[in-house]
Amino acid sequence: MTDAKRGDRTARNARSLAEGLTELGLVCVIEARGTLVLLMPDAASVEKLADESLRRAALALAKQHGFTHAAIELPNDRRRADTDADAAILRD
Amino acid sequence: METTTVAVEGATDLEARLRALADWLAERERVAIGFSGGVDSAFLAVVARRTLGQQGVLAIIGRSASYPAEQWAAARRVATEFDVPVLELDTDELNDPAYAANPSNRCYFCKSELWTRLVPAARESGFLTVLDGTNADDLRDHRPGARAAIEHGVASPLADLGFTKAAIRRASRELGLPTWQQPSSPCLSSRIPYGTGVTRERLGQIERAEAALRSLGIEGDLRVRYHDELARVELDPATLSKWMQPERLAVVCDAVANAGFERVAIDLRGFRSGSLNVLHGITPP
Numbered sequence: 432m433t434d435a436k437r438g439d440r441t442a443r444n445a446r447s448l449a450e451g452l453t454e455l456g457l458v459c460v461i462e463a464r465g466t467l468v469l470l471m472p473d474a475a476s477v478e479k480l481a482d483e484s485l486r487r488a489a490l491a492l493a494k495q496h497g498f499t500h501a502a503i504e505l506p507n508d509r510r511r512a513d514t515d516a517d518a519a520i521l522r523d
Numbered sequence: 524m525e526t527t528t529v530a531v532e533g534a535t536d537l538e539a540r541l542r543a544l545a546d547w548l549a550e551r552e553r554v555a556i557g558f559s560g561g562v563d564s565a566f567l568a569v570v571a572r573r574t575l576g577q578q579g580v581l582a583i584i585g586r587s588a589s590y591p592a593e594q595w596a597a598a599r600r601v602a603t604e605f606d607v608p609v610l611e612l613d614t615d616e617l618n619d620p621a622y623a624a625n626p627s628n629r630c631y632f633c634k635s636e637l638w639t640r641l642v643p644a645a646r647e648s649g650f651l652t653v654l655d656g657t658n659a660d661d662l663r664d665h666r667p668g669a670r671a672a673i674e675h676g677v678a679s680p681l682a683d684l685g686f687t688k689a690a691i692r693r694a695s696r697e698l699g700l701p702t703w704q705q706p707s708s709p710c711l712s713s714r715i716p717y718g719t720g721v722t723r724e725r726l727g728q729i730e731r732a733e734a735a736l737r738s739l740g741i742e743g744d745l746r747v748r749y750h751d752e753l754a755r756v757e758l759d760p761a762t763l764s765k766w767m768q769p770e771r772l773a774v775v776c777d778a779v780a781n782a783g784f785e786r787v788a789i790d791l792r793g794f795r796s797g798s799l800n801v802l803h804g805i806t807p808p
Contacts, residue, residue: 506773
């Protein structure tokens with residue numbers, strides 16, 4: 432598979448994962464880095480992820496979409512000022 | 524040697540295995556041990572000290588930038604407490620381009636450097652048998668460093684006699700070793716994905732970040748995985764549950780960011796051994 436095709440598939444998987452997470456009640460910006468997916472949840476979703484069963488569900492969903500690792504990016508005050516202006520729904 | 528390994532064993536099995544280890548050591552009379560102060564090498568060194576006496580054992584520390592300074596301090600403390608003689612050497616694998624390029628067999632180059640320095644030093648001190656702390660579980664993992672040990676004639680009695688990590692922890696507890704419940708402590712380079720160069724700067728970032736998290740009181744398994752500008756933190760799953768509150772996560776983020784990472788993420792699954800191998804599709808043999 433070419434890098435371009437692999438990238439297209441990863442992007443599709445990421446979009447589909449974002450939709451699935453929304454159905455779980457998690458609102459996230461998603462960034463795919465190979466088989467690692469970074470979730471950037473809104474504040475309410477961070478609080479929801481304290482629930483272990485919800486974390487497990489999110490992980491299972493990520494695995495279904497081809498990701499071996501899922502992590503939530505923690506809000507970094509020093510960085511937020513730089514990125515707020517150009518935040519995207521999906522980055523890959 | 525043919526071995527049979529069990530994950531959980533009874534007291535009788537463990538006693539038999541300990542007797543077999545003592546016999547194995549007694550046959551060699553004098554042994555030098557590659558000593559990191561971790562669970563396995565500390566156990567082996569203390570059993571050797573008890574079996575062979577102070578003149579019969581030499582624990583050799585190979586200091587390198589790929590291990591945190593705190594580890595060497597801990598190794599010295601264990602050796603002092605159990606009266607194990609220590610020799611310290613410096614290794615320099617970071618100056619080997621083959622190692623610094625961080626190929627999937629990186630550990631081979633590190634261990635080659637270690638044994639190239641350690642084995643002659645042991646022999647100069649009158650120790651013809653050199654051992655490492657490889658255990659039976661390690662044989663089932665991706666361990667390219669094992670080849671270097673074989674090439675340098677280094678023996679692995681814990682693996683050969685079927686000591687699993689669980690058995691070593693149990694026996695260590697019975698011997699009163701403080702390392703019995705110490706988390707596994709692979710080198711800092713293991714936090715950097717294969718293909719991403721290993722540099723002193725990156726190792727320093729990882730070491731500072733992990734030390735900062737420990738200073739917050741985080742116990743158990745902990746890894747800061749390096750992904751360029753991003754640090755991905757893996758915590759022991761039980762610890763992860765305790766820290767998954769926004770205000771505590773903010774403290775984690777600050778600690779790691781202050782170590783030099785622009786972005787900080789926390790892995791939703793938590794710690795898993797060989798995590799970066801999984802990420803790169805490398806499966807155990």
